[in-house]
Amino acid sequence: MMSSTPAPSVRVPTVPPGVVSGETYRTLLQACREGGYALPAVNVSSSTTANAALAAARENKADIVIQISAGGARFYAGQTLPDEQQAQILGATALAQHVHLLAQHYGVAVILHTDHANRPLLGWIDGLVEESRRHLEQTGHPLFSSHMLDLSTEPLADNIAAASTLLGKLSPLGIGLEIELGMTGGEEDGIGQELHDGSPSCDPSLYTNPEDVLTAWENLSPLGMLSIAASFGNIHGVYAPGNVCLRPEILRDSQALVAERLHTGPNPIPLVFHGGSGSEETAIKQAVSFGVFKFNIDTDTQFAYAQGVAHYIRNHEEAFTHQLSPITGRPLKKSYDIRCWMKAGEKSFSQRLTDCFHILGAQGRSIAHAS
Ligand SMILES: [Zn+2]
DSSP states (O other), X not given: OTTOOOXXXXXXXXXXXEEOOHHHHHHHHHHHHHHTOOEEEEEOOSHHHHHHHHHHHHHTTOOEEEEXXXXXXXXXXXXXXXXXXHHHHHHHHHHHHHHHHHHHHHTSEEEEEEOOOOGGGHHHHHHHHHHHHHXXXXXXXXXXXXXXXXXXXXXXXXXXXXXXXXXXHHGGGTOEEEEEESOOBBGGGTBOGGGGTTOOBOOGGGBOOHHHHHHHHHHHGGGSOEEEEEOBSOBSSOOOTTSBOOOTHHHHHHHHHHHHHHTOOXXXXXXXXXXXXXXXHHHHHHHHHTTEEEEEEOHHHHHHHHHHHHHHHHHTGGGGTOSBOTTTOOBOHHHHOHHXXXXXXXXXXXXXXXXXXXXXXXXXXXXBOOO
């Protein structure tokens, strides 16, 4: 698996290991476009999952996107802080500081990103922008590489207006913005309830109109570093085969329309693939060839972590019911030690990501280089 990545034929610019922003973020996006590969964007909600993601990146000599949702950030901060929004800001800040400190030692470049923020979560993003401003003053770098704004359920004009306001705050700090056009389906999104009853989900709201991509790109890309999650039938979560109709040609058509109208080179837009878990390899590869640089994965890596832990517990059952072995009387602490079963989860999580790096063509492509 590790040997299939072709050596890049052109000299690729490098960035220092660690979290990218501003010019280094642009350089990484450009390397993905020119190299024809994408990075997994893995959701984390704890230091153990963040470390498993970093370990997988280092092992695969690949760069990575580490992202956190508002719910994940809330979890990261602990379960008992009474102010929900404050906990979400603190949790995402804590993760960002954790990754900033460690990433450079793992020797890879990391895009640090926040996942879906709808209108009620704009206060969360504003709080993080403040944290980035503080971090920039202290270190010369913002906390996050990019944020996501998901107003895909609102009219295009409202989506663009809000994105333009947010880009006005992010650009001076060297932070990029990801927007969503057309909706990603899935249970948590209230679209695709029929996914369970065996009929394919071809809801028209799941497919972006290339004209909308052109309008958004024309209006927003001059304001800062923009990426677009254009939906092409993708769904959050994993469903039975045949229940999802992916139409990656929508991505190709969007790129072609923008390239033609705005006279750019091929694949001008950095595209994002949401709901990557459970997707077929051919559709993934096609999407990457149409300019997807970021491939979101959450459900599959969560399942992998759970499988690793479950396997460990099944093999050490006695230690999860007794402190001393009822048979031999020996202490079982070495088996129920929290580190042992988390390690098993981390290993399995990293292995799932290795498959992902492979399919996305990212193995061996890290552009991080210590000076
Ligand atoms: Zn998503």
